Amino acid sequence: MGIQDIIEGKKQWRAHMARVHALPADYQIVYKEIQRYFFKVGPVDLPDGPLLPGIVDFFEEGVAAGKGVLELIGNDVAAFCDDLVKDSRTNADIYQESISGEPGTAEK
Structure with missing residues (x-):
């Protein structure tokens, strides 16, 4: 990764x-909670993937429709997040x- 890639990112x-x-x-509050959750346990491809921009798109559509954020995602933010990444490696x-590997074996 070159300096130009870092600047563009x-x-x-x-x-x-x-x-x-x-x-x-x-x-914004709910987005920050989602972001915090994903940065802890989220998908491995989070930095390069379309997940976070997709959530912002979804939220912008909800704002345009005049809906509250909890009407869109429900009351359980973690369940919403888990549903989004259920098929992704996290x-x-x-x-x-x-931690489930054999004791004394080194990971490659």
């Missing part, structure tokens, strides 16, 4: 976060695999 992230900050306060899966 930062530009894209700033543009993404500008879209988040344009959302109503309740949407950091939690990798951790479980690493």
Whole structure:
């Protein structure tokens, strides 16, 4: 990864976060909780994938329709997140695999 890739990635992230900050306060709070959840246990391809921008798209559509954020995702943010990544390999899966291995075996 070259310096240009890093600069471009930062530009894209700033543009993404500008879209988040344009959302109503309740949407921003829920987005930050979703983001925190995904950064802890989320899919391995989270940085390069379309998941977070897709959530912002979904939220923008909800705002345009005049719906509250909990009308869109329900009351359980973690369940909503788990449903989004149910078919993806997650950091939690990798951790479980690493601790369930035989004692004394090194991971490659």
